[in-house]
Amino acid sequence: MRTLYLLVAAGALAALSGGAAADPVTYESTVKKLFAERCAGCHISGAPSMSEFQNNKEAWTKKFKGPSMADYQSVMVMVNGSDAGALMRRLDDGKNTKDGKPGNMYNYLGKDAHERAERLEKVKQWVGSWSLKRRNELSDGELKAISAPER
Numbered sequence: 001m002r003t004l005y006l007l008v009a010a011g012a013l014a015a016l017s018g019g020a021a022a023d024p025v026t027y028e029s030t031v032k033k034l035f036a037e038r039c040a041g042c043h044i045s046g047a048p049s050m051s052e053f054q055n056n057k058e059a060w061t062k063k064f065k066g067p068s069m070a071d072y073q074s075v076m077v078m079v080n081g082s083d084a085g086a087l088m089r090r091l092d093d094g095k096n097t098k099d100g101k102p103g104n105m106y107n108y109l110g111k112d113a114h115e116r117a118e119r120l121e122k123v124k125q126w127v128g129s130w131s132l133k134r135r136n137e138l139s140d141g142e143l144k145a146i147s148a149p150e151r
Contacts, residue, residue, distance in 0.1 A: 025125040026149045027072050034119055035069050038108050043069040050077045072150045079127060080146040084135040088127065093120055096132055 025031070036044065047053075047068040053060050060066070067083075068074040078086040091109060093116070094102040109123075110116040124130050128147030131138060 024149065025122055026151050027075070027126065028151050030122055031075070031126050032072075034109075034122065035075070038110070038119075039069055039105075042066050049074070050081075050083055076148065079148050080143050082135060084138055084143065084146075085131055085133050087123075088130055089132045091120060091123055092130075092132060093117070096130065 023029075042064050043066045047065050047070065048060055050067045053065075053067040067078065067086075069078075075087065077083055079088075088103075090103040090105040092103040093106055094100045106116065106120070109119040126148055129142065129145035131142055131146075133142070
């Protein structure tokens with residue numbers, strides 16, 4: 001009988017933890033907060049639009065400002081918009097590159113390797129289809145596979 005209770009309890013615990021793991025990762029529920037915590041200094045507060053940044057990269061870089069990530073639409077430019085894949089290339093941990101080097105923004109995801117890995121996994125879950133390809137290299141199918149839900 002005791003074994004039966006343990007099995008029932010284990011099953012209930014598994015169901016609860018499985019339900020929590022199944023919660024969808026969205027921009028509003030997860031990604032927005034992560035970007036506000038880790039990226040705001042350079043990509044939110046006073047950051048230029050993508051077109052402004054591209055028109056004068058050198059000046060913006062000297063100011064330690066990158067393209068705006070202040071809202072969902074701005075971020076989507078770097079996910080599946082005109083600069084598709086940029087977010088993935090910059091946040092990648094290097095496991096998807098030939099040389100094994102992480103993207104130039106990977107270290108900003110967290111204060112240690114564990115936190116960076118956890119946060120990268122959340123961003124990957126949100127994006128849905130992680131590709132380091134540039135916009136002109138992505139097929140229509142690859143672009144459609146990028147989910148990145150807002151809500």
